[in-house]
Amino acid sequence: MITIDPRTKLILIIITVAFSMLIPTGISTCIWILITTFLGILLGRVGKTLKATLLFGILWFVAIYILPEISGTAHTSLLVWLGLVFKCYPCCMLAGIVIGTTKISEFMAAMAKWNVPRSIVIPLAIMFRYFPTLKEDWGHISDAMALRGISLSPVYFLKNPLVVIEALYLPILVTASKTADELSASAITRGVENPKMRTSRLDIRFRMTDGVILFLFLFTFAGIVMFYAGGYV
Amino acid sequence: MNIDFRNVSFSYPNREAGALKDINLKISQGEFVLLAGSSGCGKTTVTRILNGLIPGFYGGKIEGNVFLDGCEIRDYKSYELAFLVGSVFQNPRTQFFNVDTDSEITFGLENAGMPTKKINEVFDKVTKELELGNLRAKDIFKLSGGEKQKIAFASVYASAPELYLIDEPSANLDTLGIEALKKCLEKIKSQGKTVVIAEHRLYYLAQLVDRVIYLKDGRIEKEIDGDTFRSMSVEALNQMGLRTNQYFKATKKDVKKCREITDDKTLSLKKLSIGYGKKRVLNNLNHDFYKGKICCVTGRNGVGKSTLLRTVCGFIKRSDGNIILNGKEISPKELKKKAFMVMQDVNYQLFADSVLNECILGTKGDSKDKAGKVLKELNLLEFKDYHPNTLSGGQKQRLAIAVSLMMNKEIILFDEPTSGLDYKNMRLCADFLKKLANKGKIIIVVTHDEEFIDCCCDEIYNLA
Numbered sequence: 303m304i305t306i307d308p309r310t311k312l313i314l315i316i317i318t319v320a321f322s323m324l325i326p327t328g329i330s331t332c333i334w335i336l337i338t339t340f341l342g343i344l345l346g347r348v349g350k351t352l353k354a355t356l357l358f359g360i361l362w363f364v365a366i367y368i369l370p371e372i373s374g375t376a377h378t379s380l381l382v383w384l385g386l387v388f389k390c391y392p393c394c395m396l397a398g399i400v401i402g403t404t405k406i407s408e409f410m411a412a413m414a415k416w417n418v419p420r421s422i423v424i425p426l427a428i429m430f431r432y433f434p435t436l437k438e439d440w441g442h443i444s445d446a447m448a449l450r451g452i453s454l455s456p457v458y459f460l461k462n463p464l465v466v467i468e469a470l471y472l473p474i475l476v477t478a479s480k481t482a483d484e485l486s487a488s489a490i491t492r493g494v495e496n497p498k499m500r501t502s503r504l505d506i507r508f509r510m511t512d513g514v515i516l517f518l519f520l521f522t523f524a525g526i527v528m529f530y531a532g533g534y535v
Numbered sequence: 536m537n538i539d540f541r542n543v544s545f546s547y548p549n550r551e552a553g554a555l556k557d558i559n560l561k562i563s564q565g566e567f568v569l570l571a572g573s574s575g576c577g578k579t580t581v582t583r584i585l586n587g588l589i590p591g592f593y594g595g596k597i598e599g600n601v602f603l604d605g606c607e608i609r610d611y612k613s614y615e616l617a618f619l620v621g622s623v624f625q626n627p628r629t630q631f632f633n634v635d636t637d638s639e640i641t642f643g644l645e646n647a648g649m650p651t652k653k654i655n656e657v658f659d660k661v662t663k664e665l666e667l668g669n670l671r672a673k674d675i676f677k678l679s680g681g682e683k684q685k686i687a688f689a690s691v692y693a694s695a696p697e698l699y700l701i702d703e704p705s706a707n708l709d710t711l712g713i714e715a716l717k718k719c720l721e722k723i724k725s726q727g728k729t730v731v732i733a734e735h736r737l738y739y740l741a742q743l744v745d746r747v748i749y750l751k752d753g754r755i756e757k758e759i760d761g762d763t764f765r766s767m768s769v770e771a772l773n774q775m776g777l778r779t780n781q782y783f784k785a786t787k788k789d790v791k792k793c794r795e796i797t798d799d800k801t802l803s804l805k806k807l808s809i810g811y812g813k814k815r816v817l818n819n820l821n822h823d824f825y826k827g828k829i830c831c832v833t834g835r836n837g838v839g840k841s842t843l844l845r846t847v848c849g850f851i852k853r854s855d856g857n858i859i860l861n862g863k864e865i866s867p868k869e870l871k872k873k874a875f876m877v878m879q880d881v882n883y884q885l886f887a888d889s890v891l892n893e894c895i896l897g898t899k900g901d902s903k904d905k906a907g908k909v910l911k912e913l914n915l916l917e918f919k920d921y922h923p924n925t926l927s928g929g930q931k932q933r934l935a936i937a938v939s940l941m942m943n944k945e946i947i948l949f950d951e952p953t954s955g956l957d958y959k960n961m962r963l964c965a966d967f968l969k970k971l972a973n974k975g976k977i978i979i980v981v982t983h984d985e986e987f988i989d990c991c992c993d994e995i996y997n998l999a
Contacts, residue, residue, distance in 0.1 A: 438628075445883075472888075488622070494632070503645065
């Protein structure tokens, strides 16, 4: 298992976004998913990464072998849907790996090294922090809805859309604003507003592994671009 | 740290509760001071002035002067105060900035800009002194309430502040958690730090306090020195709206002796086992809950009390065994219709834009008359047009009870109903539970609160 600098991870995301924007879906998407899988496993996130790869494999299989057998509207809508999924898959998968393997404190320390202003970093950090809280809240709220006979199933939603929306809206809003308040208050009392350079418990800097990983992604990217440019570059 | 409040008055914007009126208070270096009083008396406000959240974060108008070691508090920047004053808050869930325990403990040091090597030295020292070895490198969301509070304390302790401000730290803790907390408090007291603590549960602090400041409606009504406080009778404290200063365990009661039991009046667990995946959480439970009786379920954190509640609500499928209601086996789906849970954080279960609409939500036909009656019974009628979000904690809880009555639920479950309630509201809650029981409901309460158990519970079911 390796660790890499959060800044490297951000650069990898930027490269992947460029890849998704510039390169048409095709065999290169598979290559990209493969190197992303490789990265995920190296960073120690084995199970979830392999699951994501497997899901991609299944969808790819559907696109190649099953899609041509279908005709009519089903064919078109599936084609469009799959096209969209394949376009987003590399970015989403990498983002999942990055969020799952980066500690908030690491992220903040890395951003401090890049001199990103705190007014940008702190809200981002609070956002990262809020996702797991939201997951917990969601569990409680769906329990509370079930006690009132309100279900989150699609059938119930189609029959009573307003009831479901109302039942979600208020508790999520109230608990989210309470959480945000308490989180901010706690962060302030611990000196988060200190203008002095933030340090970190973990030693954060570019290392050899960062270079190797960056080289791998850039090299693959350049190779794919050259392939599509027809060798004229 | 020496603290000096001179003629301090304060009021929150758009809110009456929690205001302070003409406070004069001196606390000297090394003192352990308890702020006591009922909800809204201004205890928390005092701590917020000391950590600078008032007026910096909460706004409001403050008059008079507050001095820390002779310097005006308003001359400090928020981060300067942060390194002098450490705050531990009530809700351990929302005082974490990080998702892993290690980063959380060192968060304050990182903000202070301490070099990496030094941070790691302090980190090792803190984990050793507070015995946190088994909590290192853990996901905070997977810790129990007590463990979270321990990490919260450690993260403040790491910064070695001169003054500790602690606001209702025991609200979400069980007896063992409170013991651990007490140990931490003893440690900082022995180090000669100044401690100001606002709390409803007093028993675990009795041996530690040097002085009790009793607040009422924003004024200091009484100052009691530690020895006098320790010798005060429970009656005298209750009269002041305070809880007991002595630890006691509610006595075990046996409900079977005092009543005739018939099968059609019970909810019975028969060899009930529940598990998630391969893991068994509860194994082979056998117990009867009776109509018209209040049963308190006790047991330490993590023993499966919440799982039991969620099973009785019909949220979880049982792995083995049966649940029998009125002599017939009952499926989770039917249980969902019969049972209602008042959650620990009742904010999750209030959906509507007014108290009255909250009661009507989901009921069929014209139920306004019934809602009026139910609200009257629960002393909520005068608030019927209020937004549920503007009610106090105790009132929100009663609104949830009203909903259960509107839905004609037979089984009403409570998850830690008294966490964060003062003495008066705790008694009120107990009275309403008795009323519900007299209507023939089955009442099951999960609680750690021995005082509460003592004043309303008919039977104790200890899950161990």
